Amino acid sequence: xxxxxxxxxxxxxxxxxxxxxxxxxxxxxxxxDNPVTDLALKELVKIFRQEKQFWAAxxxxxxxxxxxxxxxxxxxxxxxxxxxxxELKKYWLEKVFKQEIASFPTTFSSNExxxxxxxxxxxxxxxxxxxxxxxxxxxxRIDGKLPGERGYAxxxxxx
Amino acid sequence: xxxxxxxxxxxxxxxxxxxxxxxGDELSELKAQIxxxxxxxxxxxxxxGTLLPRIEALEKPGARAVAxxxxxxxxxxxxxxxxxxxxxxxxxxxxxxxxxxxxxADTQFNAKWTDSEQSNTFAEGxxxxxxxxxxxxxVSALVEADFNSDTENAVTYRLERALVKYAFSDLLxxxxxxxxxxxGYWWPATHHGNWLQTTINRPDIALSEGENGAFxxxxxxxxxxxxxxxxxxxxxxxxxxxxxxxxxxxxEVQHVKDKNDGKAVNLRVSLHPQAIEGxxxxxxxxxxxxxxxxxxxxxxxxxxxxxxxxxxxxxHDKVELIGELLxxxxxxxxxxxxxxxxxxxxxxxYRIEKWMPYYRFDYIDxxxxxxxxxxxxxxxxxxxxxxxxxxxxxxxxxxxxxxxxNVDQGDDEQALQANWSFAF
Numbered sequence: 182x183x184x185x186x187x188x189x190x191x192x193x194x195x196x197x198x199x200x201x202x203x204x205x206x207x208x209x210x211x212x213x214d215n216p217v218t219d220l221a222l223k224e225l226v227k228i229f230r231q232e233k234q235f236w237a238a239x240x241x242x243x244x245x246x247x248x249x250x251x252x253x254x255x256x257x258x259x260x261x262x263x264x265x266x267x268e269l270k271k272y273w274l275e276k277v278f279k280q281e282i283a284s285f286p287t288t289f290s291s292n293e294x295x296x297x298x299x300x301x302x303x304x305x306x307x308x309x310x311x312x313x314x315x316x317x318x319x320x321x322r323i324d325g326k327l328p329g330e331r332g333y334a335x336x337x338x339x340x
Numbered sequence: 341x342x343x344x345x346x347x348x349x350x351x352x353x354x355x356x357x358x359x360x361x362x363x364g365d366e367l368s369e370l371k372a373q374i375x376x377x378x379x380x381x382x383x384x385x386x387x388x389g390t391l392l393p394r395i396e397a398l399e400k401p402g403a404r405a406v407a408x409x410x411x412x413x414x415x416x417x418x419x420x421x422x423x424x425x426x427x428x429x430x431x432x433x434x435x436x437x438x439x440x441x442x443x444x445a446d447t448q449f450n451a452k453w454t455d456s457e458q459s460n461t462f463a464e465g466x467x468x469x470x471x472x473x474x475x476x477x478x479v480s481a482l483v484e485a486d487f488n489s490d491t492e493n494a495v496t497y498r499l500e501r502a503l504v505k506y507a508f509s510d511l512l513x514x515x516x517x518x519x520x521x522x523x524g525y526w527w528p529a530t531h532h533g534n535w536l537q538t539t540i541n542r543p544d545i546a547l548s549e550g551e552n553g554a555f556x557x558x559x560x561x562x563x564x565x566x567x568x569x570x571x572x573x574x575x576x577x578x579x580x581x582x583x584x585x586x587x588x589x590x591x592e593v594q595h596v597k598d599k600n601d602g603k604a605v606n607l608r609v610s611l612h613p614q615a616i617e618g619x620x621x622x623x624x625x626x627x628x629x630x631x632x633x634x635x636x637x638x639x640x641x642x643x644x645x646x647x648x649x650x651x652x653x654x655x656h657d658k659v660e661l662i663g664e665l666l667x668x669x670x671x672x673x674x675x676x677x678x679x680x681x682x683x684x685x686x687x688x689x690y691r692i693e694k695w696m697p698y699y700r701f702d703y704i705d706x707x708x709x710x711x712x713x714x715x716x717x718x719x720x721x722x723x724x725x726x727x728x729x730x731x732x733x734x735x736x737x738x739x740x741x742x743x744x745x746n747v748d749q750g751d752d753e754q755a756l757q758a759n760w761s762f763a764f
Contacts, residue, residue: 223614232568235509241477267734271536274763277442278533280482280505280515283474284440304477 206311206328207256207335210296210318214303219322222334228306229261230272231282236304244286245298245307253292253310260335308335435476443469446534446761454751464489465759468500468532478507486532488550498550499595500532500559511567518595521560522579522608523626525651525664535761538660538689538729540741544702544721545666545683553590553717555683555704556647556666557604557626560584561595564606575612579624581605586645588633590717600642604628608649618656624649630712632674638711641673645712658691660698670710679707694732700725720748736762 209225211217216238220228227233234242247254249266262269276282289295292309299305300317311328314320326333446465452458470484484501503517520527526546530537542548548558562583569576584594585604610622626647633639651664668681682705689698702723706713727741738760745753 233510234507239509241507270734274442275533275536277440277472278470278531278536279528280472280480280503283472283480283482284438 205252205256205337206333207253207260207308208311208314208328209306209308209321209323209335210299210314211306211321212299212301212303213317213319215306215319217321218319219325222324225323225334226261229257231276231286234282240304243302243305245295245305246286246288247292247295247308248288248290251290253308256335256337257308311335435474437473437475439471439473441469441471442764443467444533444535444761444763446759448540448757448759451756453754456751465534465761466532468534470501475504480505480507484532496550509567511569513566515564515566516562518559518561519564521557521562521581521583521606521626522564522566523556523558523606523624523647524649524666525622525653525662527558528579533763534759535735535737535763538696538698538739539687539700539725539727540739540757540759541725541743543664543685543687543700544704544723545664545685549587549591549593553714555590555668555681555706555713555717556649557583557586557628559593559595560604561593562603573614575614577610577612577622579606579608585628586630588631588639590712590714599631600629602629602642604645616654618659619652619654621650621652623651630670636711638674643673643712644671645669646671660687660689660691660696662687670707670712672711674711677709679710679712681705681707681710681713689729694730696729696731698725698727698729716750719750722746735764736760 209220215236217236224233228242229244231244236242247257258264258266258269262272264272273282273285277284287298289298289307292313295307295309296313296315296318299307306321309318311320314328320327323334324332328335445467447463448465449460449462451460466486466488468484468486470482472480472482474480481504482501483499483503485497485499488496488498490496499518501517501519503515503519505513505515507513520531522528524546526543527548530542534540545555546558548554560581560583562581564579564581566579567577569578583604583606584598585600585602586592587594588599604627606624606626608622608624610620612620624647626645626649628645630643630645632642646669648667648669649664650666651662653663654661663684663686665684666682668683670679670681672679683703685700685702687698687700689696700723702721702725704721706718706720710718723743723745725741725743727739729737729739731737738758741755741757741759743753743755743757745755747753
């Protein structure tokens, strides 16, 4: 009985694969088929701004966004795009008009929808609340750090 | 009574003995049919037993591609074939091309004063429609057309761009069709979207063929390669293209027939230093042979054209700065003379919440007697523009602009314009 109790406690106290995600952190997720595991924040910014549109392996990057108003989108706007929502719309419009992208990125209304899409599309990348990640998707390290680790770039207290 | 009893016994005996005698054959046949049905039932049970594992395998996620291969190999052992995966797309998200249609429009009020006349009028600006579609992951198409008006109040229609792009990678995109040639900065950045540009009017050096003639080539038909490469400390973007080249006059676009066999070539490179966010510096080289225009005595032979462009832009936070210089060299085969035209503009703006006051200085020094630059593109000009832009609602902007234009050997002009532009 005591041995079982110790095992349960050890399991609970051991770090999860993505650290202990603090509330409000955002995880960058890709398909488990995607070989990428780590991105520099600078590279992530270029991917989200669609300045970089291809994975190193040659596949087109499929960016998925969340609707305006979600805490995750707010954090991404602040820490990645560094612009207001209206500026981002203008930014996408300019990119479409210059034929740098063919349409605005696909937008979903929930973490679950993003997870479901990313899990099934091998070249997709998206963002979700770090507290709801599960093993259907792979969480990327950003500058070598996972959600929950000190200095993680997509936490509320990181500029 | 005894007779009746005997008769009844006889009938009973007959009835009891009749089945085996009359229906014997039918019973044998029925037994045979039952045996056959049992055999078929047994065979079906065996088939169901064989198929069930396959059905279960098919119901697992990601097994759609297996369905096509099930006839030739055991389902659970068949790997997902890449060719089929491409054909089917991801399990639940099959790509179907969508047509996205958007547009820009503007309307304005103009008041102008020249040395000889003054006028004021409401004016419809351009209505610009464009449609885009992501045909596949790597192929996209764009068509842009606009409705405008000329000075005689006639509505004009122009196909501005019609092009298809194949994106191999970030380093290589191939675009083919009618496009805004990447000469200088302005056109590849703003195209025909009035709402996208801070000012009401384009710089004078960036006037297009349809605006009484262009100083530089704007609309071209050809093929352009473009891409971006990240190096340590700097991102380098390039455009390299081959086009029909300029037409015989400043207004002609050779969108169907090239009047000479020689093709124009253009190379543009721009640098984005990573240390200074928002800064871009770049330049381009354009070579062309402008076809002869025999009805004009001074244009019996071709003109060789070389355009060297340099530009720098800085967009960061609240600051917007654009500077561009273009040198246009013409080597005229008819006269044997060379002509050198210079055009430049400097534009700056500073955003204060929804407001952006701005200023632009335009200057063009057209080479005297250049046979290609005919009236009104043969006149030197200098313009100051002072304005303010108010983004009062998303997708809407109101701009008010005052400009003063000095034209060498022509009427000077002052203008006050108010413009409402929007995207839809």
